[in-house]
Amino acid sequence: MNYKTLIGLEIHSELLTNSKIFCSCTTSFVGDENTHCCPICLGLPGTLPVVNKKVVDFAIKAGLALNCEISQFSKMDRKNYFYPDLTKAYQISQYDLPICHDGYIKTEADQKIRIRRIHLEEDAGKSIHTNEGSSLLNYNRAGVPLIEIVSEPDMTSADEAYEFLEKLKAILQYIEVSDCKMEQGSLRCDVNINVKSEDGTFVSNIVELKNLNSFKAVAKAIEYEEKRHIHLLEKSENTVKETRRWDDAKNETIRMRSKEYAQDYRYFPEPDLGTIEIDYDWIEKIRETIPELPNDKKKRFIKEYNLPEKDIDVLMITKKMANFFEDVVKEFKDVNMVSNWIRIELYRRLKENNTEIDDIKFSIEDFSKFLELIKKGTINNNAGKKVFKEMYETGKTPEMIVKEKGLIQIEDEEQIRDIVKQVLKENPKSIEDFKNGKDRALGFLIGQVMKLSRGKANPQIVNTLIKEELI
Amino acid sequence: MEVYKLTAHEVRDKIKNKEISSKEVTESILIHIEKTDPHIGAYVSIRDEIALKRAKKVDKDIADGKEISDLGGIPMAVKDNICTAGMATTCSSKMLQNFIPPYNATVINKIYEKDSILIGKTNMDEFAMGSSTENSAFKITKNPWDTKRVPGGSSGGSAAAVASGEAFFALGSDTGGSIRQPASFCGLVGLKPTYGLVSRYGLIAYASSLDQIGPITKDVEDCALVMNAIAGYDSMDSTSANYKKVDYKKSLVKDVKGLKIGIAKEYFEEGIDYDVKKQVLASIEIFKSLGAEVEEVSLPHTKYALSAYYIIASCECSSNFARFDGIRYGFRAQGYENIKDLFIKNRTEGFGDEVKRRIMLGTYALSAGYYDQYYHKALKIRTLIKRDFDRAFEKFDLLITPTAPTTAFKIGEKTKDTLHMHMSDICTVPVNIAGVPAMSIPCGFKDGLPIGMQIIGNYFDESTILRAAYTFEKNTNYHKERPNRR
Amino acid sequence: MSIRIKDVEQVAERSRLSFTEEEKEGLKDQLNNILEHVKELDEVKLEGVEPTYNILEVKNVFREDKMKPSMDREEVLMNASDTQNGCFKVPKVVE
Numbered sequence A: 001m002n003y004k005t006l007i008g009l010e011i012h013s014e015l016l017t018n019s020k021i022f023c024s025c026t027t028s029f030v031g032d033e034n035t036h037c038c039p040i041c042l043g044l045p046g047t048l049p050v051v052n053k054k055v056v057d058f059a060i061k062a063g064l065a066l067n068c069e070i071s072q073f074s075k076m077d078r079k080n081y082f083y084p085d086l087t088k089a090y091q092i093s094q095y096d097l098p099i100c101h102d103g104y105i106k107t108e109a110d111q112k113i114r115i116r117r118i119h120l121e122e123d124a125g126k127s128i129h130t131n132e133g134s135s136l137l138n139y140n141r142a143g144v145p146l147i148e149i150v151s152e153p154d155m156t157s158a159d160e161a162y163e164f165l166e167k168l169k170a171i172l173q174y175i176e177v178s179d180c181k182m183e184q185g186s187l188r189c190d191v192n193i194n195v196k197s198e199d200g201t202f203v204s205n206i207v208e209l210k211n212l213n214s215f216k217a218v219a220k221a222i223e224y225e226e227k228r229h230i231h232l233l234e235k236s237e238n239t240v241k242e243t244r245r246w247d248d249a250k251n252e253t254i255r256m257r258s259k260e261y262a263q264d265y266r267y268f269p270e271p272d273l274g275t276i277e278i279d280y281d282w283i284e285k286i287r288e289t290i291p292e293l294p295n296d297k298k299k300r301f302i303k304e305y306n307l308p309e310k311d312i313d314v315l316m317i318t319k320k321m322a323n324f325f326e327d328v329v330k331e332f333k334d335v336n337m338v339s340n341w342i343r344i345e346l347y348r349r350l351k352e353n354n355t356e357i358d359d360i361k362f363s364i365e366d367f368s369k370f371l372e373l374i375k376k377g378t379i380n381n382n383a384g385k386k387v388f389k390e391m392y393e394t395g396k397t398p399e400m401i402v403k404e405k406g407l408i409q410i411e412d413e414e415q416i417r418d419i420v421k422q423v424l425k426e427n428p429k430s431i432e433d434f435k436n437g438k439d440r441a442l443g444f445l446i447g448q449v450m451k452l453s454r455g456k457a458n459p460q461i462v463n464t465l466i467k468e469e470l471i
Numbered sequence B: 001m002e003v004y005k006l007t008a009h010e011v012r013d014k015i016k017n018k019e020i021s022s023k024e025v026t027e028s029i030l031i032h033i034e035k036t037d038p039h040i041g042a043y044v045s046i047r048d049e050i051a052l053k054r055a056k057k058v059d060k061d062i063a064d065g066k067e068i069s070d071l072g073g074i075p076m077a078v079k080d081n082i083c084t085a086g087m088a089t090t091c092s093s094k095m096l097q098n099f100i101p102p103y104n105a106t107v108i109n110k111i112y113e114k115d116s117i118l119i120g121k122t123n124m125d126e127f128a129m130g131s132s133t134e135n136s137a138f139k140i141t142k143n144p145w146d147t148k149r150v151p152g153g154s155s156g157g158s159a160a161a162v163a164s165g166e167a168f169f170a171l172g173s174d175t176g177g178s179i180r181q182p183a184s185f186c187g188l189v190g191l192k193p194t195y196g197l198v199s200r201y202g203l204i205a206y207a208s209s210l211d212q213i214g215p216i217t218k219d220v221e222d223c224a225l226v227m228n229a230i231a232g233y234d235s236m237d238s239t240s241a242n243y244k245k246v247d248y249k250k251s252l253v254k255d256v257k258g259l260k261i262g263i264a265k266e267y268f269e270e271g272i273d274y275d276v277k278k279q280v281l282a283s284i285e286i287f288k289s290l291g292a293e294v295e296e297v298s299l300p301h302t303k304y305a306l307s308a309y310y311i312i313a314s315c316e317c318s319s320n321f322a323r324f325d326g327i328r329y330g331f332r333a334q335g336y337e338n339i340k341d342l343f344i345k346n347r348t349e350g351f352g353d354e355v356k357r358r359i360m361l362g363t364y365a366l367s368a369g370y371y372d373q374y375y376h377k378a379l380k381i382r383t384l385i386k387r388d389f390d391r392a393f394e395k396f397d398l399l400i401t402p403t404a405p406t407t408a409f410k411i412g413e414k415t416k417d418t419l420h421m422h423m424s425d426i427c428t429v430p431v432n433i434a435g436v437p438a439m440s441i442p443c444g445f446k447d448g449l450p451i452g453m454q455i456i457g458n459y460f461d462e463s464t465i466l467r468a469a470y471t472f473e474k475n476t477n478y479h480k481e482r483p484n485r486r
Numbered sequence C: 001m002s003i004r005i006k007d008v009e010q011v012a013e014r015s016r017l018s019f020t021e022e023e024k025e026g027l028k029d030q031l032n033n034i035l036e037h038v039k040e041l042d043e044v045k046l047e048g049v050e051p052t053y054n055i056l057e058v059k060n061v062f063r064e065d066k067m068k069p070s071m072d073r074e075e076v077l078m079n080a081s082d083t084q085n086g087c088f089k090v091p092k093v094v095e
C-alpha cells in the first residue's frame, strides 16, 4: 500500500532585540552564568513584566513576511508548568489569541505550506547536567523573546520540511528579526509526524520529535519516523502518541515520554499585562521596513542577471551576500565573473572560517579592482587565487599584493618562448609521448612552463607557443 | 506628652515647629513598641538602628533649613508582603522566612523619597490569605481594643501597629478587604485605592487582578498625606494607571452639600450585625443632615461577588505561588529524592494549610475542562459587577455600606473553615472585583469595639471619598478614640 | 459532580503538594463546599457578556528596547540555598 506522510513543524526563534521581552537585561549570548539576570527575569516575588515594544514589532514583521493576518486584538497568557528552568513556574505566552495567524510559505514547486499561527513568548533558562547527579541552572536565557511559528501539517516529505525550514530561516534572516542559529539554540524545531494510507483506512498516531539540532537532523528524523510508522501499520500495529528525541549518534529516534497524559498547562490570561491592540497604521509602518524577500529577489536576479538558478541560490544565501553581489556588479560589469569569484572563492572561505560577509577585510572597490586585474590579464587566474587569499586574510589592496609578490602576468611572447624552449629541451620523453598521442603530456609541459615562470606566464600564450614548437 | 497617641499630621506639625525632633519621635515609638508589642504582636521585624539613622538625617535636613515633606521623619510600618531591599520580606510564611529581596517595591521608594521612617514589617495572614491575622506562620496579632480578639486581616499587623500607637501610619494590601476590614476592626481609616492607582511593583502578589496597596491611618487627613506619597503611574507596573496626579490634601474639605450618596441595599441584608447596620445607617443620617442627598440603590450582582472572588483569587494565586519552589529563594526541605520530590517537599513544608487549600482550589478550577466553568465565568460575572457600579455611579457620587458584617471577632472563633471566614469579606470583596476605590472609617462602637463604615467611590475619585470622610470626621469624634488595652 | 479523593490527588500532583490521607479527606470536603457555593453563578445569564480581563482595560503598555545593567551574580544567587559554579544547584533534571 502507498502511504502519505503528514508533517507539521513548530519553530521557536529567538528575536534579535537588545533587551529581554519583559525586562531590561541583555539578550547577549556572551557572558558568565547568571550575569544577565534581574529580579524580573529571575521571577522574584513581587516583580512584574512590561512588554518590550520591539518584540511586538518583530512579530508583526515576521507575520507580514510570512503572509499572515495580524491580529487586531491579542493578549498574553500564562502557561503553567513546573520546571526548574522556568523561574515563575509559568511561561508568559499566547494561547487563544496569537499575534499572527493564517500565513504560508511557498515552495519551489509552488506548494503553499500553511502557517497556522505565530505567537510571542519568553525563553526559559538552561540547565547543565553534572556527573554527580545534579543539574546547574543558568537563567541568562530566561526571558529572551521568542516567536513560536506553528505550521499546518502540510508537508509530505523530509525534503519538503527541509525546504520549508530553509525558506523560513532565509526570510527571518532577511527581515533581520532572528539570526536563526540552530547550533546556538536561537532557532529550534519540533516535528509532528504521522502517516496515512492512500485510501485513508490506516492512520498512525501523531508523534512529536524533539532535540533536533540541525535541519539535516530534522530531515533524517522524519525519514526514520516515516519508515517506522509505515512498518508498524503494515504489521497491523500503530505508533504510540508520544514525544521522541532524535539521537544523532545512533541515527534513530528514542522515546522520551508518553503524550497520553498530556501536561495540563492551565492557560489563563496574564493578569499582569494589558492587551495588545494593533491598528492599520502600526501594521503599515512595519510593512515599510520589510525588505525584498528571498522569493522576489530570486525572481529578479534570474531576470536581471541571467545566471543559473543554483548559482543565484548561493549568491543570495543571506541578504548581505546578495547585497554584496549587487554592489560589486555595479562597479564591475562582468556578472559571470563576479558570480564565480563570490560563489567559489569567497563563499568557501566564509564557510570555512564561519564568518559573515560583513566581517570581510577588503572593500567592494578593492574586490572590483581585483576582478579588473584578472579581466585585463594583468594577473592570470592562478595568481588571482593567491591575490584573493591575501586580500581575504590581510585586507591589503590587490595592487599592493600583486606588486609585493611580483605576480604580474608575463605577456611577452619572446620571453615565454624562451621558457618553452627550455622546458622542451629538458623533457624529450614528454615530447615523445605527445607525438604518440598522449594528451596528458601536453598538460605536463604547460605545467612545467608555468612553474618555471612562477605562475606568471599567460596560460593562453603558453598553450599556443608549446603547440607551435611541438608541431 | 504621649507622642504615640498623635496622628501623623500632628507629629509633622511638631517636627516642623521644632517642638520635637524626628529622632525623639522615633526613639519614643521604639520604646513604646518594646513595651506594647509583646502584647499585640504587630511586627515581624523591627529595624531600629536604620530607622534612627534616617531620623537623624531628617533632623539634620531640618536644621539645614531644608523643606521636608508632610511625612518626613515620621515612623511608619509596612506589611510584610511589600518588598524592602536588604530587609526580610516574609509574607508571614515559613516559605519566605529567610527571603531578602534585592530590590524595593515602588511604594517603598516613594515612602523613602518622602523621608518617612520605616520602623518595621508587620504581621499578616500568610501570603495575605485570611481575614484575622491568625493565619501567620509566626504569631497571632491581637486587636489593641481587646487582645482576646483578632485585629482583622490580612493586614492585621499594620492595623494593630497603628491602632496601638506602634506606628503613625502603615501600608497594607487589599485583595478582598484586607485593608478595610482590619481598619474597621481597629477603629482606623483604611483606603483601598482604585486598581492601578498605586503601583503593585514589589507587592508579593496574591491575586494580581485584585491586589492593591493602600494606607492605614488614624484619621482621614493622614490618609490623604499617604496617598499623596504613594499614588501615581509606575512604568514598572503594566497595570498601573496613567492618571493625572491629584493633590489629595485639597480634598480635605468640610462640605458634603449636594453630594449624592447611595445606600447600597444589598449590603444591608442578611448576615450583617444589627448594631453595625444601625450605626452605619445613623452615620448616613449625619451626611443627610449635612446636606448630602441620600437614596437607596441596588447593585443586583453583589451576591455573586464572593463566588467570583473565590475563583479569581484562587486561580491567580495557584499560578502566582507556583514560583515558590525553593530553588532560587525560599524554604528548602531536607532529604529529597529527585527534582519533583524537591518541589513537593519544599512546597508542602513551606506553605501553611490555608495557602495550600487555595492553591488546590485554583489548580482545580484552571484545569482543562474547568476553565470555562470557573475562571472564564468569574471574569464575566466581574463584568456584571463592574456594570452595577458603573450604573450606580452614573447617579451617585458615593455609595455607603458597612465595612464588615460584625465588629472584631474572638481569636479562634472562625478558624475552622474558609467559607465561614470569608463571610467577613462580603461587603469588601465586590469593590476589589470592580476595582473601584473604597475607604473604611470608624463610625461608632459596639461593646467598646469599633464599627467601620465603607465609603465607595467611582474610579479614580478618591478625592470625593476623602472629602466625605473628612466631613464626617469633623462632625464626629469616633476617630479620636484610642484603645485602652484590656 | 463532586470532587473525589482521586481528584484531590491529581490536583495535588499538579500543584506539587502532598497531603496525608486525613488531609485529603478534609480537602475533598472543603473543596466540595466551596464548589457547591460557587454553583450559584450558574443562575446568572451570561450570554453576550464579555469577560473582564483587566479592570482598567489596559492596552499597549510597552517599554522601549533598551538594555540596562543586570544584577551582580552574588546578588542573583543571594537567596538560594544551594549553588555551585555560579549556578543554582538542583537534583539532576531528567526528561
Ligand SMILES: [Mg+2]
Binding pocket: A093, A121, A148
Ligand atoms: Mg512554545
Ligand SMILES: [Zn+2]
Binding pocket: A020, A023, A024, A025, A036, A037, A038, A039, A040, A041, A042, A143, C070
Ligand atoms: Zn532581567
